[in-house]
Amino acid sequence: MAPVGGCIFHDCLICLWLCALASISGDTGVLHVLETEADLDWILSTGPHPPYMVVMEAAFFTRSTMVKMKNSSRVAGVAVIKSNTGPTEGFSPHTSCPNQNTGVYTEHYGPELANCNNTVWNPLGNGLSYEDFAFPIFSLKDDNQTQVIRKCYEDHNMRMNGSAPQYPLCAMQLFSHMHAVTDTVTCMRRTDLQNSFSINPEKLCDPLSDFNVWTSIRPLNNSIKGHKENESVVIAAARLDGRSFFWDIAPSAEGTVSSIVTLLAAAQALYPVALEAPPQRNIFFTFFQGEAFDYIGSSRMVYDMENSKFVIDLDNVHSLLEIGQIGLRNGQSLWMHSDPVSRKNTTVNKQVANLVANIKSVASSLNLSLNEPSATQALPPSSFQRFLRVRPVPGLVLADHQASFTNRYYESLYDTATYLNVTYPSDLSPEQQLEYETEAAKSLTQVATLVARSIYKQAGGEDRFLNNITADTKTVAKLLYGFLIMSNNSWFSSLLPPEALGRGSILGLVITHIINTLTSVTRFVQFILANMTGTVTKLNQSQCQNPKDVPGESKDLYSYSWVSGPVSVNGTTDPYCVRSSVHLSKALSPAFELTDYGSREYSTWTESRWKTIRARIFLVASPQLEMMTLGVGVAVLLVSLVVTYFISSKAELLFSATREPPNTTY
Amino acid sequence: MNLERIPNEEKLSLCRKYYLGGFAFLPFLWLVNVVWFFKEAFVKPAYTEQPQIKTYVKRSALGLLLWVAVLTTWISIFQHFRAQWGEVADYISFTIPLGTP
Numbered sequence: 001m002a003p004v005g006g007c008i009f010h011d012c013l014i015c016l017w018l019c020a021l022a023s024i025s026g027d028t029g030v031l032h033v034l035e036t037e038a039d040l041d042w043i044l045s046t047g048p049h050p051p052y053m054v055v056m057e058a059a060f061f062t063r064s065t066m067v068k069m070k071n072s073s074r075v076a077g078v079a080v081i082k083s084n085t086g087p088t089e090g091f092s093p094h095t096s097c098p099n100q101n102t103g104v105y106t107e108h109y110g111p112e113l114a115n116c117n118n119t120v121w122n123p124l125g126n127g128l129s130y131e132d133f134a135f136p137i138f139s140l141k142d143d144n145q146t147q148v149i150r151k152c153y154e155d156h157n158m159r160m161n162g163s164a165p166q167y168p169l170c171a172m173q174l175f176s177h178m179h180a181v182t183d184t185v186t187c188m189r190r191t192d193l194q195n196s197f198s199i200n201p202e203k204l205c206d207p208l209s210d211f212n213v214w215t216s217i218r219p220l221n222n223s224i225k226g227h228k229e230n231e232s233v234v235i236a237a238a239r240l241d242g243r244s245f246f247w248d249i250a251p252s253a254e255g256t257v258s259s260i261v262t263l264l265a266a267a268q269a270l271y272p273v274a275l276e277a278p279p280q281r282n283i284f285f286t287f288f289q290g291e292a293f294d295y296i297g298s299s300r301m302v303y304d305m306e307n308s309k310f311v312i313d314l315d316n317v318h319s320l321l322e323i324g325q326i327g328l329r330n331g332q333s334l335w336m337h338s339d340p341v342s343r344k345n346t347t348v349n350k351q352v353a354n355l356v357a358n359i360k361s362v363a364s365s366l367n368l369s370l371n372e373p374s375a376t377q378a379l380p381p382s383s384f385q386r387f388l389r390v391r392p393v394p395g396l397v398l399a400d401h402q403a404s405f406t407n408r409y410y411e412s413l414y415d416t417a418t419y420l421n422v423t424y425p426s427d428l429s430p431e432q433q434l435e436y437e438t439e440a441a442k443s444l445t446q447v448a449t450l451v452a453r454s455i456y457k458q459a460g461g462e463d464r465f466l467n468n469i470t471a472d473t474k475t476v477a478k479l480l481y482g483f484l485i486m487s488n489n490s491w492f493s494s495l496l497p498p499e500a501l502g503r504g505s506i507l508g509l510v511i512t513h514i515i516n517t518l519t520s521v522t523r524f525v526q527f528i529l530a531n532m533t534g535t536v537t538k539l540n541q542s543q544c545q546n547p548k549d550v551p552g553e554s555k556d557l558y559s560y561s562w563v564s565g566p567v568s569v570n571g572t573t574d575p576y577c578v579r580s581s582v583h584l585s586k587a588l589s590p591a592f593e594l595t596d597y598g599s600r601e602y603s604t605w606t607e608s609r610w611k612t613i614r615a616r617i618f619l620v621a622s623p624q625l626e627m628m629t630l631g632v633g634v635a636v637l638l639v640s641l642v643v644t645y646f647i648s649s650k651a652e653l654l655f656s657a658t659r660e661p662p663n664t665t666y
Numbered sequence: 667m668n669l670e671r672i673p674n675e676e677k678l679s680l681c682r683k684y685y686l687g688g689f690a691f692l693p694f695l696w697l698v699n700v701v702w703f704f705k706e707a708f709v710k711p712a713y714t715e716q717p718q719i720k721t722y723v724k725r726s727a728l729g730l731l732l733w734v735a736v737l738t739t740w741i742s743i744f745q746h747f748r749a750q751w752g753e754v755a756d757y758i759s760f761t762i763p764l765g766t767p
Contacts, residue, residue, distance in 0.1 A: 024765060179764040189753065190762055202764065 022077075022136045026175040029053030029076025030620065031153045034060050043074065048164045050074035053172040055140075055149060058083035062091070063126035070133055077135045077174045079149075079615075081142050086414030089124075093245040094411040096125035102294040102603060104385040105378060110341040113378035119403045121380055122410050129245050129411070136176035138615060139246045139413070152617055167622035174615045180205040180608035185597045187606060205606040207592045211584035212297045213240070213526050214286040215267070215533055217274045219557040219581040226308030228316055232281040234459045235320040236451065237298075237383055238263040239291040240521060244413040253420040253484055254407045258327030258444060260287065260525060261479040265448035265471040268532040270456055273468050280460025281318055287525055288383045289587040292411060294603035297587035298383035302390055303602070310585065314387075319355055319458060320395030322384045325407055326447055327420045327440065329400040333369035334447065337399060339379040342392035351394035359396070359454040362466065368450055373402050398451070417484035434481045434489050441477040448476060479528070487524065490567060495527045498564040498575055526582055530561055534580025544577035559583055669706060677706060678715040685722040693733035696726035
């Protein structure tokens with residue numbers, strides 16, 4: 001079962017918050033399975049036993065139903081039974097204009113493009129994730145536990161011939177109490193007060209925070225922050241996170257995994273050639289975390305660059321290529337989106353046109369068709385927008401959609417492997433599935449080759465080496481399997497540290513907030529990138545953790561990780577030390593560094609704390625029976641008081657000493 | 667303590683102590699005074715110290731009523747408006763309930 005929330009808070013003009021404002025002692029309601037419209041009427045108006053706990057079939061999980069539930073006082077909670085495929089018309093609980101307040105288009109910069117005036121990027125977006133619900137909402141997998149719930153409903157709560165069911169009825173109680181309320185400013189203020197004045201401080205919420213992953217072809221000295229002389233860098237970027245309406249579920253196949261896998265494969269293809277024939281400029285691969293919540297990762301990196309807290313600064317950035325959603329190309333052309341406002345400047349326009357020309361020349365040799373959308377169209381929501389807010393960096397966003405997203409399930413639980421057509425024949429074992437090359441894998445490999453060659457060309461690499469850069473379809477297939485189907489596979493396990501073995505797999509590409517667990521997607525990308533772009537060294541474990549004293553190794557330039565290596569049949573590992581230039585950079589919104597919790601510039605999203613999340617079902621008796629039991633108990637108490645009083649006042653009479661005093665014989 | 671067995675002068679001094687103690691922002695002392703000495707002041711047959719005990723009890727009752735009125739008003743206002751006062755309310759609160767505005 002997965003609940004919605006932890007309540008996530010934000011500060012915005014309308015102060016929305018998404019939350020399940022559940023009660024601390026759980027919300028109880030009589031079970032009712034919502035399968036037909038008649039059931040909906042029963043729950044909302046005609047049923048005689050409110051409040052109801054609605055067990056909802058996936059087909060009813062739409063905005064209109066949820067809003068009706070929200071406005072009704074007869075609903076105590078909702079449990080949605082997940083289905084594997086979404087509704088054919090599409091479903092996106094995200095807003096129709098993602099990140100509209102923290103992008104680059106404002107009333108001062110491209111006002112005709114702000115707030116999606118020009119193009120509505122996510123037209124199917126119904127904003128459900130941003131509504132405030134006063135009851136818990138859980139999601140259930142359609143398995144044995146759900147069958148138990150259904151059976152309980154069928155045994156006790158079904159209507160017989162149109163008449164209402166009789167008590168005792170089956171009821172469900174959901175516990176999903178959230179500590180924080182109202183908005184980020186309030187809950188951060190209360191947390192700070194608790195920390196200063198309370199003996200037993202109770203934290204209410206935490207800012208959303210994780211790490212960005214970055215690496216460079218030519219290692220940079222990470223101990224010295226700020227501008228690097230004579231470094232001109234081409235950045236290749238993708239996002240790392242996704243979300244859905246429910247907590248910890250974010251398959252994000254088309255939304256995020258497609259771009260991660262492409263960029264990882266491009267990095268792997270590019271590295272050997274770039275080492276042999278170094279291009280003129282340095283190349284930077286970066287993965288931003290937290291982009292769904294007002295660009296947490298990219299805004300932090302740009303902020304650090306502006307304040308000389310990052311390894312390079314904005315003067316070092318030559319151009320940027322971002323990989324957007326590219327999984328649903330279906331053999332058609334890719335689109336290169338650019339920002340029309342910055343292109344009004346002739347220098348910037350020339351540089352962007354140069355980048356476009358480079359990519360197009362590479363694409364022609366690969367039989368891929370690439371186009372630019374109309375010259376007045378805005379840039380889609382992307383991390384690149386945060387760079388543009390500060391400086392008109394020339395850049396492009398590569399995507400499979402010309403205007404609105406092709407993705408019908410943007411940031412929802414239905415954006416799964418099946419939607420991306422990553423399906424395997426049923427007779428394959430997990431190991432065989434890992435290596436099986438799906439059509440989606442082949443398509444993404446082509447794009448990865450395009451990206452790798454374009455970046456190399458853009459960085460000033462010579463054309464004669466371009467044909468040596470080819471992405472590996474098997475790698476792409478393995479990456480897709482690992483990120484979409486099962487991350488607990490032999491290849492991923494061999495790339496992670498030994499202590500991560502046997503742990504759970506990635507639940508979704510969610511941004512973690514407190515603990516940076518070893519099995520989060522950030523860590524997976526970090527170690528995969530280290531394996532692809534790093535070198536195996538002969539250091540032992542203690543040297544790997546502390547390479548200061550080893551000659552020839554530099555902790556400033558490189559990072560060293562101790563990974564487990566291939567796991568043999570009897571479970572033993574052969575760990576080794578990998579040296580790479582993959583680093584993590586903190587992805588915490590600058591608003592929390594500046595303690596400006598009501599910031600309009602930066603993301604202010606926080607996640608509420610909670611204690612327990614659980615559910616249980618049981619039978620309930622009618623309220624009349626309960627009252628009668630209570631009444632009888634109170635009556636017994638009063639009667640016993642009266643009787644005791646009378647007995648004690650007439651004690652001498654009742655317990656008179658009828659026995660003679662003991663005869664003493666003298 | 668059983669008031670039956672105490673001489674009257676001691677009863678008077680006890681009543682006075684409780685009366686004076688209540689001025690130190692301790693209305694419960696006045697409540698105790700009223701409840702405990704009520705019988706002594708109004709029900710028992712007259713004795714020399716009784717008029718003074720009666721005044722003390724009456725004044726304690728008055729003080730108690732005043733405190734009850736003030737506290738009830740303040741508590742009602744605070745409980746009703748705490749959510750709306752936002753920042754100010756958070757700073758004057760000792761414990762803020764979790765999960766409610």
